Amino acid sequence: MKETLNNTVGFRVARVANHINQTINTLLSEYGIAPEQRILLEILTSCEKVNQTTLATLLNKSHTTISRTLDSLEKKELIVKKSVEGDKRANVIAVTPQGQALLERTEACVLAFRNTLAQKLTDEERKMLFTLLDKLS
Template sequence: MKYELHESIGFKINQTVNKINSKFSQVLQKYEIAPEQRATLEIIKYEEDVNQTKISQTLGKDKTTISRALRTLENKELIIRNKADRRTNIIKLSPKGEEILEKSQKEVKEFRESIIQNLSNEEFNTLKTLLEKVASNVECK
């Protein structure tokens, strides 16, 4: 039986995200990190003077969620927080965080390529554009 939910773009996007995250979790399992943790490590490596706010904005997550994630990464000794001022920490990768990021790079690249393998460049670019439009529509509401 079909009902409205099955035709919802949000439902379709959520189903796809859940499948991607589930498979990506399997890829990252041997590194003992979750997909969002891997993304956070990548942001920390490539963004200058990154702090909790910048990570929150980049991932589209609230600060509380990011704070919890950073605490987990810190407990795993994958990041180091340095006080910039009374309220802000600059976050850097620890040597262990650098190592995990580097070791997982090939598998992450292969995984990212595998999920778009049957899309042409035009289809891939169209998909990105459409997803950006949907996101923009949500922000406008």
Template sequence: MKNSLQFKLGVVTKIVFKKMNAQLVQEGIPVLAEQLPILMVVYFQEHAMTQQEIANLLQKDKAGIQRSVQTLHKDGFLKIESDIEDKRKNLVTLTPSGKFVCERIQAMVIAFDNRVMEHFTDAERKTFIGYLDRVAAVAGE
């Protein structure tokens, strides 16, 4: 069991999120690592997104996304507006604070990635990323 894919990926994910949350606190960024995917999905889009689009992209349930979006809105990182064409939909965009936080987070992610990957050769990095891509493809079938 300790050598199962699920266990190993779970351990790595837990460590990465714990380190990232500690670094976010240290940097004074009031966001949890678990909320980062929502911010980053909105950041990399060129247009406002609905909460359903965010949920679909992240493969998460809409209710969970709605709760996180509301929290990020309350904290001043996301702006929520009603869709002019369909009042049942909310359009989500970043506020200037949200954009600033995303830019800082990108720098943190790159630095963390570099700290971990410096222990691998270029060939090992490519092989490792290739394995992860293959696992994702096979698991997603």
């Protein structure tokens, strides 16, 4: 029996990912920030001395995509890039007070959305989903 597109793993994962992205995009649009930009701010706030390469690896994104997103955040004055002493090519990225304020303003809606997703699954289902997603990646 031929497998239909709707029953392929890639299609189903992509459909769910698109739904999640569209929903969070709508929630964050009133704040003038995209989900990809917010997640970078969140990572930069929680990790010390993060650079572009680390971000690209962590998010499994290309260096170019991360660079473009960081440039956009820098233009909005939500981050600053600081040169590393002794290496002109290396930068450490820090969240500005404006970036921190934006994170705080968006925190309630992001947490509510994450909780809404989490409540749809039991703890056991969530563990299994993470296991399966890790296996696929």
